[in-house]
Amino acid sequence: MxxxxxxxxxxxxxxxxxxxxxxxxxxxxxxxxxxxxxxxxxxxxxxxxxxxxxxxxxxxxxxxxxxxxxxxxxxxxxxxxxxxxxxxxxxxxxxxxxxxxxxxxxxxxxxxxxxxxxxxxxxxxxxxxxxxxxxxxxxxxxxxxxxxxxxxxxxxxxxxxSEGAEPAAPHTPPTRRTVDESVVRAVIDVLQSDEPTVVLLGGHGTRERALRAASRIAQATGAKLFAETFPARIQRGEGVPTVERLGYLAEQVTYQLTDVRNIVLAGAKSPVSFFAYPGKASDLVPDDCKVHVLAEPLDDIAGALEAVADLVAPDVEPALQQAQQPALPSGDLTPQNWVDVIGALLPANAIIVDEANTSGLLLPTATAGAPRHDVLTLTGGAIGDGLPTAVGAAVACPDRPVICLQADGSAMYTPSALWTMAREGLNVTTVVLSNRSYAILKLELQRVGAESTGPKALDLLDLSRPDLDFVSLAAAMGVPGTRSTTAEELAAQFGEAIAQPGPHLIEAVVPTLF
Amino acid sequence: MxxxxxxxxxxxxxxxxxxxxxxxxxxxxxxxxxxxxxxxxxxxxxxxxxxxxxxxxxxxxxxxxxxxxxxxxxxxxxxxxxxxxxxxxxxxxxxxxxxxxxxxxxxxxxxxxxxxxxxxxxxxxxxxxxxxxxxxxxxxxxxxxxxxxxxxxxxxxxxxxSEGAEPAAPHTPPTRRTVDESVVRAVIDVLQSDEPTVVLLGGHGTRERALRAASRIAQATGAKLFAETFPARIQRGEGVPTVERLGYLAEQVTYQLTDVRNIVLAGAKSPVSFFAYPGKASDLVPDDCKVHVLAEPLDDIAGALEAVADLVAPDVEPALQQAQQPALPSGDLTPQNWVDVIGALLPANAIIVDEANTSGLLLPTATAGAPRHDVLTLTGGAIGDGLPTAVGAAVACPDRPVICLQADGSAMYTPSALWTMAREGLNVTTVVLSNRSYAILKLELQRVGAESTGPKALDLLDLSRPDLDFVSLAAAMGVPGTRSTTAEELAAQFGEAIAQPGPHLIEAVVPTLF
Known part of the structure; x- marks a missing residue:
């Protein structure tokens, strides 16, 4: 061959x-x-x-x-x-x-x-x-x-x-390193101190098995749990422990870590600011706070957490999320009510691909008590990840509904993912949050302390003139699309899209949060 | 500041x-x-x-x-x-x-x-x-x-x-190196030999001044002129010497260079095959053919050609292209008649951005005698260049009509260029040649000698299922679009588009050449 x-x-x-x-x-x-x-x-x-x-x-x-x-x-x-x-x-x-x-x-x-x-x-x-x-x-x-x-x-x-090749046998797949017992015991000492302690979960530490062990630890020791800001995959919803994510903005993280004296890393990196800002710290670990590593990102994180839990919380059950979904809202779409629609109607066993960016800031709360689901996020900050990630998730899990929540600006880096969704008949419902701006940059322009915000600057952050028409864009690539401007429309269109097989796109015209 | x-x-x-x-x-x-x-x-x-x-x-x-x-x-x-x-x-x-x-x-x-x-x-x-x-x-x-x-x-x-910066003065712009007289004389010896000689033009050697000098040389010495396969910018049309480009396929180049004994490079590189093919040569210089460098790509190529021309052809005028445009064709669109529409209707002083790929193989002949124009081509072979290049050309030359001839597969790498055209009101008429396949790859799959062409392979070269709808794609980004399936429709739509300011898109449904 x-x-x-x-x-x-x-x-x-x-x-x-x-x-x-x-x-x-x-x-x-x-x-x-x-x-x-x-x-x-x-x-x-x-x-x-x-x-x-x-x-x-x-x-x-x-x-x-x-x-x-x-x-x-x-x-x-x-x-x-x-x-x-x-x-x-x-x-x-x-x-x-x-x-x-x-x-x-x-x-x-x-x-x-x-x-x-x-x-x-x-x-x-x-x-x-x-x-x-x-x-x-x-x-x-x-x-x-x-x-x-x-x-x-x-x-x-x-x-x-060229001819003359032969297949090669696969290597034995590598296994995740087991964390040393001495490390487990050292972390237990931290957890059992009287100091306010955070366990920061990352990597596979945001999967259900690790979350359950972490929840037991938190119940028993009073430690607070956070997940890294942008998990590759976090499991959540009814029956899974809910763990808040660290914020994107440094100010949020500073608030979340107020008075914390120990951070235990379980697959996460020590918290740093996403970007640098004039006069603000890059390292977000509070003064007088020590950082302890329980497990590196590629270690057996769940095993390490279970080893801790079995010693500090042998008889403690994890705190599991109860079913709790928002009521279906009404009125013109807002940054709050669109996430309530998703939270109210999320189908069972869904995969949410979240590149909603600023439009999605209120999403985690609205979906916390929805049926069990996975969330995939923008791990590296390179926008244009949502639609393609949804393609891959749908190929991997053909029996699960994929919900792609997609900011408009970011959608324009990789729009042809819609064509592959159509060709492969992938069960992806895309909701484009159309706020017609690089909203995050309007916020960031203020935060970096830029002195002037003249018309030329603002023009580079503006996606209107002309407005993008995502329904036409979807049609161009064989994906049926609709547009909603009210919560009622979004609910009706979303309900219909998830009830049908194959890809659908809904352009949700949502104003910016800022 | x-x-x-x-x-x-x-x-x-x-x-x-x-x-x-x-x-x-x-x-x-x-x-x-x-x-x-x-x-x-x-x-x-x-x-x-x-x-x-x-x-x-x-x-x-x-x-x-x-x-x-x-x-x-x-x-x-x-x-x-x-x-x-x-x-x-x-x-x-x-x-x-x-x-x-x-x-x-x-x-x-x-x-x-x-x-x-x-x-x-x-x-x-x-x-x-x-x-x-x-x-x-x-x-x-x-x-x-x-x-x-x-x-x-x-x-x-x-x-x-940070504050405390001051502007810096610009450097004196670099000038193009003047070619040594000894090099000029050596090339003249080659040109005045009895051996079949080609002058291969590249870089700025495909601009009008260089083309005129090269044409005088060709008239006086019998040398044959070619331009490099993918010029950054070539000037052509009525009143400019017409120079044939070397072909994309190695077989074409071999035919074009049959029996040639000397190649004089004027801003071009020595001809090589675009890709390697099993059992075929990569170096396309014929056996027994010598390669001589008159000017490197960044030299003063026009000056070097004029120095040669002034010695070998002091009283010779360049052979200028006469006006000659195809008649307007009729019938269902074909790889031949769509280029005749462009050739027949090309407006004066146009800039053609040519990423038509296989659909455009017959374009150079159809437009040779059209009003004077520039052609910008895909210099590096990285597809997805056409629509963006048209944006830039239109910004540089707001008073000239830009005609973007764009293969469908290649259009899908950078479709959002249409939005910038709309926002900036750029005078670009885009004709998408919609043959619904990576036609070049269907040809290449044969040429590389791949043994099987099973359904999975062919599926990866096919852009139908679903068909792309470029009119909807244009509408999504604020560009008015139409679709033509006959030469008459294309002529009417093209004529209307170039008569109006601002961007337009025409999806021309043209079957593949192969």
Whole structure:
């Protein structure tokens, strides 16, 4: 078999059986080889930001990597923003980036560029040097991905097309490191002190098993729980302990951590400001507060929390969220009532992809007592993640409704995700929060202390003139769409969308919070 | 003044008075400073691929750099594909990439990434280390850009917001190197030999002055002229010498260079295959053919050609293209008749942005005798360049009609360029060639010798299921659109669009050539 065939077989044997792709000429043998490996599903996206975001969303829900297929340096570049988000989510992913044939690179053909330099900013990468070594390189890439990395395998065209390859056996998947008992005991000493203590949950520490253990700890010790600001995946809703997330704004975090003397990190990083602001601290750990590490992000976080809970709270049950949904609201849409509609109507077992940004600030409260669901958030702050992540989540979980709550400005980075939703018949209900501005930047322009806010500055934050019409945008890509300006309309349209299979889009015209 | 104000003032003083931007929080002081420098025009795009492609198109027409404003590593990543095209076009451009405050980088905040590693793949780059040095850094960046580079200035937020900056004086713009007389004489010896010789024009060698000199040389010596395959900007039409471009496919180039014994490079690179193909040569210079360099891409190419012409063809006039336009065709749209519509109706002084790809193979012949016009092409092969380049060309030349001939698949990388066209009222008529496939890849899949072409492979090259509706897409972004399926409809719609100011889009449903 040729290199491409052995590569795909190796990926499938290692459990990677979905490939999101946007191929070009140098990837044609990979594309041709898809038909020789029936277990590999190929899914076309029209832009690489969709490819990479979809692979991120897939892995967050499937807990195993998808592959991507990207076309040389420009294809990797187009995918880079959502690869950044995936890196921050510690998402396992295997990028296959086609390159010129090894002997062709010397000619500096138009598409030649330094792929390795770009791939190196993401994590593991390797240029496969021969058809004979390609399958082993692929197995190494999968192993790197399974260790929580965005792994990039650069595939020269001749390495792909040449004959003589054999599939490679997968490596044993890496396991999460068990936290030392001494660390557990040291954390218990902190928890059992009289000092106000926060347990900050991140990584897989926002999954149900870890949340239940953390809740037991909190019940028994009085520690307060927070989740990191932008979890890759947090489980919540009825029957799951509800954990508040740290705020996006430094001021919020400072308020949340008032008087705290110990922060125990369970898969989270020590809190820092998302951006720097003149005269304000970057490090958000209060003065006189110590930071203790129970578990690093890639450790067995749930196991560590359970080890703590079994010692400090052996007979304590977690505090589980009761069912509690907002009443259906009425009137013109507002930042409050649209989230109440979602909270009131959220279907069972939903996956919420939350890139609602400022429009979604009130969402967590409105959905806390909704039926059990997962929430995927914008881990790396590179906007344009929502629609693609929803694609991937829906591919990973075809039996679960995906609710994509999408800010309007951010939607315009990767709108063609809608086309892939239509092509694959994905069960995604997208609600675009159309406030016709980069609302976050209007807030930030004040917060950074910029002196003047003249008309030229404000114009760069304004998405009206012309207004974007998301119903037409959806129609352009085969997704049925509606528009709502009142809570009643949104409720009716949302209810109808989630009752029907396949993708739908609702443009919700919601004023800005600021 | 603060750093941002001094930076913008320095850019303006150096002649850079347009900034295409897609800012974020770390760029807020730059945005705020725009109002303090009235000469700087800020233009918002909704995606960084539009920002960078627009700056490329602007500079190709204005012959001076625009600035871009990009948001940290993800913003640069989103812009990378069109920056690749700009690098290949040797477009002068100054990217301003906002970064975290210098003291904030140590905290590895969510948006932290290795910006320098990515910027280094493009050309000149520098992270400005202090407010005091920022303006001088900006002057250096402009000088690097003026030397034909994509220059990237990384701007930490605190360097931007701190006070105490002063504008820096611009450097003297670099001039193009004059080619040595000995080189001119050596090339003349080649041209005056009896061997079949080709003069291959590239860079500014495809502008009118160079074309006129080259035509005189060809008339006098019998040398054959070709332009490089994808010129950044080629001038053509009535009254300008018509020069055939080298083909995209290696087979075409081999045919074009049959029996050639000398290739004289005037701003072009020696011909190589765009991609490698199994068993086929990458270097397209025929056996027994010598390559001679008259002028490097950044030399004074026109001056060198004139020096040659004045010696070999002192009394010879260039062969100028006569007016000759196709008759208006009729019937269902075909790859031939749509280009005849464009050729028949092309307005005077147009700028054609050609990303028609396979649909446009017959375009050069149909437009050769049209009124004088410029053509901007996809220099780096990174698709998604057409709509943004049209934005930039229209900003640079508000009094000229811009005709954007855009393949459907490629349009979907940067569709939000349409919104910027609407916002700025740009006089761009976009014709989307809707063949509902990645037609080039269907051809390439055969050419690379892929053995199987099963249904999964073909599915990844297919843009139907669902069909894209470009009229709705345009409407979503405030651009009036129509659809044509016959030559008569296209002629009527095109005629109406070019007669009206502002942007228009026509979806021309044209079957594939293959």
């Amino acid at each position: 040729n290199g491409a065939q052995a590569l795909i077989r190796t990926l499938v044997d290692a459990g990677v059986n979905v490939c999101f792709g946007n191929p070009g000429t140098s990837e044609m043998h990979f594309v041709a080889a898809l038909d020789s490996v029936p277990e590999m599903r190929g899914i076309l996206a029209l832009f690489e930001g969709v490819v990479t975001g979809a692979a991120d969303g897939y892995a967050r829900m499937a807990d195993k990597p998808a592959a991507t297929l990207l076309h040389l340096g420009p294809g990797l570049g187009n995918g880079l923003a959502n690869l950044h988000n995936a890196r921050r989510a510690r998402t396992p992913m295997v990028n296959v980036v086609g390159d010129h044939a090894t002997y062709h690179k010397q000619y500096d053909a138009p598409l030649e560029s330094d792929i390795e330099a770009v791939a190196g900013t993401l994590g593991w990468f390797r240029t496969s040097q021969s058809t004979a070594s390609l399958a082993a390189d692929a197995a190494d890439a999968v192993a790197a991905a399974q260790a929580g990395q965005v792994a990039t395998l650069i595939l020269p065209a001749d390495v792909s097309w | 603060n750093g941002a104000q001094a930076l913008i003032r320095t850019l303006v003083d150096a002649g850079v008075n347009v900034c295409f931007g897609n800012p974020g929080t770390s760029e807020m002081h730059f945005v705020a400073a725009l109002d303090s420098v009235p000469e700087m025009r800020g233009i918002l795009a909704l995606f960084e691929g539009v920002v960078t492609g627009a700056a490329d198109g602007y500079a190709r027409m204005a012959d001076k750099p625009a600035a871009t404003l990009l948001h940290l590593g993800p913003g640069l990543g989103n812009g990378l594909a069109n920056l690749h095209n700009a690098r290949r076009a040797r477009t002068p451009m100054v990217n301003v990439v906002g970064d975290h405050a210098t003291y904030h980088k140590q905290y590895d905040a969510p948006l932290e990434s290795d910006i320098e590693a990515v910027a280094g793949t493009l050309g000149w780059f520098r992270t400005s280390q202090s407010t005091a040095s920022l303006a001088a850094d900006a002057a250096d960046a402009v000088a690097a850009a003026q030397a034909g580079q994509v220059a990237t200035l990384i701007l930490p937020a605190d360097v931007s917001w």
